[in-house]
Amino acid sequence: MSHYIVLRVVSKLMIPVILIFALYVQFHGEYSPGGGFQAGIVFTAAFVVYALLFGLDAAQRAVPPVVAHVLAAVGVLIFIAFGYAPLFLGGNFLEYKVLLPNDQAGETLGIIGIELGVGITVAAVALTLFYSFAGRDVR
Amino acid sequence: MEVRRWGCVIEAIIDIVLLTFLVIVGVAILLVRNLLAVTMLTGIYSLLVATLFVLLDAVDVALTEAAVGAGLLVILMLATIALTTQKEKVHAARQNAVALVVVVVTGAALIYGTLDIPPFGDPNAPAHVHLSPRFTQESPEEIGIPNMVTSVLATYRGIDTLGEAVVIFAAAVGVLLVLGTGRVRRRRDTEEHEDEARERS
Numbered sequence: 001m002s003h004y005i006v007l008r009v010v011s012k013l014m015i016p017v018i019l020i021f022a023l024y025v026q027f028h029g030e031y032s033p034g035g036g037f038q039a040g041i042v043f044t045a046a047f048v049v050y051a052l053l054f055g056l057d058a059a060q061r062a063v064p065p066v067v068a069h070v071l072a073a074v075g076v077l078i079f080i081a082f083g084y085a086p087l088f089l090g091g092n093f094l095e096y097k098v099l100l101p102n103d104q105a106g107e108t109l110g111i112i113g114i115e116l117g118v119g120i121t122v123a124a125v126a127l128t129l130f131y132s133f134a135g136r137d138v139r
Numbered sequence: 140m141e142v143r144r145w146g147c148v149i150e151a152i153i154d155i156v157l158l159t160f161l162v163i164v165g166v167a168i169l170l171v172r173n174l175l176a177v178t179m180l181t182g183i184y185s186l187l188v189a190t191l192f193v194l195l196d197a198v199d200v201a202l203t204e205a206a207v208g209a210g211l212l213v214i215l216m217l218a219t220i221a222l223t224t225q226k227e228k229v230h231a232a233r234q235n236a237v238a239l240v241v242v243v244v245t246g247a248a249l250i251y252g253t254l255d256i257p258p259f260g261d262p263n264a265p266a267h268v269h270l271s272p273r274f275t276q277e278s279p280e281e282i283g284i285p286n287m288v289t290s291v292l293a294t295y296r297g298i299d300t301l302g303e304a305v306v307i308f309a310a311a312v313g314v315l316l317v318l319g320t321g322r323v324r325r326r327r328d329t330e331e332h333e334d335e336a337r338e339r340s
Contacts, residue, residue, distance in 0.1 A: 025202070030284035033198035035292065037303075041206040048214055057323040065320045069311075076308045079301055094297035104283030111284065111293040114300065121304050125311040126211055132314050133218035135321025 004053075011053050018046040026119045030108065036115035040122025048130055056134055065135075068127045075121030082113040154194060161187050172227045174220050182213040199288045 026039035051059035083094045091098035096110020164184045171177050185208025192201035257264035274287055274295070282290040292300055 029289050030286050032286065033202050033288070035199070035289055038199075038202045038206050041203075041211055045206070045210055048211075056321075060323055065322050069315070069320070072308055072311050076304050079304050083297070083301060094294070094301070096294065103281075107282045107290075107294060108284055111282070111289060114293055114297070115289070118300065118304050121308055125307050128311045128320075129215060129314055130211075130218070131321035132318040133215055133222070133321065135323055136218075136222055136318055 008053055011049055015046045015050055018042060018049070022046070022123075026115065027112070029115055030111060036118030036120075037122050039115075040119045040124075041126055043119070043123040044126035044130065047127055051130070051134065056131070060131065060135075063127060065128065065131050068124045068131065071120050071124035072128060075117045075119070075124060078117030078120065079114050082110055082117065086110075150194065154191070157187055157191055157194070161191075172229065173225060174227055175217075175225050177227075178213055178216045178220065181216065182209045185209040185212070199286075 022039045022043035022045075025034035025042055026036060029035035029039070047059055047063060050062065082096065086095045086098045087093060089098040094110075096113075097103040097106040099109050100106035161184065164180050164187065168177055168180045168184065171180065185204055189201045189205040189209065192198070192204060261267070274291060278287050278290045278295075279285065282294055284290055
């Protein structure tokens with residue numbers, strides 16, 4: 001689709017906006033609708049648009065599949081780390097309020113942390129799925 | 140008071156229109172044989188469902204449905220169609236009386252079951268008297284963030300969410316094992332093409 005000049009120009013304007021919106025959905029999730037899951041999908045949408053317009057190999061040069069695979073695991077590990085961290089501070093599994101002296105601040109820190117883990121996992125997994133499906137017909 | 144009543148009427152009309160569209164799109168998905176069209180209809184279906192979620196004030200769910208159902212799922216199905224075929228194989232339709240009876244009886248039982256469900260928005264419904272008051276009244280104090288969906292998701296039901304994240308990760312592992320990484324090996328002709336472009340610039 002690389003010969004559609006209008007699509008190329010518009011996508012170059014839109015892709016940064018999509019990425020910023022994904023970050024907004026991610027880090028504003030405590031105050032407005034959204035969170036890690038939605039943000040991850042929106043973040044990947046930007047790369048899917050890029051791959052559709054500029055080709056799969058261009059997208060894979062930007063984010064190699066290996067990076068996506070590693071990040072998918074890293075996201076889950078961040079989540080699990082925020083689950084285990086309270087155990088060392090005298091709390092239960094996933095009991096974030098012991099992370100900081102102030103209960104509310106601790107809870108908020110925990111929520112931001114695990115939402116980040118979910119966001120990274122979802123974005124990486126969605127990208128992995130897209131690569132796996134789209135990269136298969138190259139023979 | 141008058142304005143409020145008209146608001147309810149308008150909301151009811153929008154609900155009816157959306158639900159009608161939902162049924163039409165659902166029947167169309169069953170009848171249309173071109174899988175490309177079916178994929179697009181599935182995206183429209185998700186978008187309609189997302190709109191209904193907005194009307195029910197479930198904006199978090201609506202955002203997810205719109206992003207996953209109308210966005211990512213359509214892309215993945217298009218990629219699958221590109222790998223396989225656009226035409227659905229049509230088998231000769233056989234009448235099966237037993238299947239019809241089973242479907243009708245199950246449907247009737249499900250509809251009979253809905254008669255016991257409390258009406259929409261009933262403040263005395265079990266869902267509204269058991270855990271909701273606890274979450275809506277005490278979570279802002281306890282967690283300190285305004286979006287209760289996030290606090291329920293991340294703290295009260297943290298282990299559920301951890302399970303979800305692991306399931307998503309497992310899904311990726313499964314697809315990788317079956318389909319491979321999808322890594323594009325750059326062929327020589329594309330590299331030559333790029334070298335030309337570099338020389339020109």
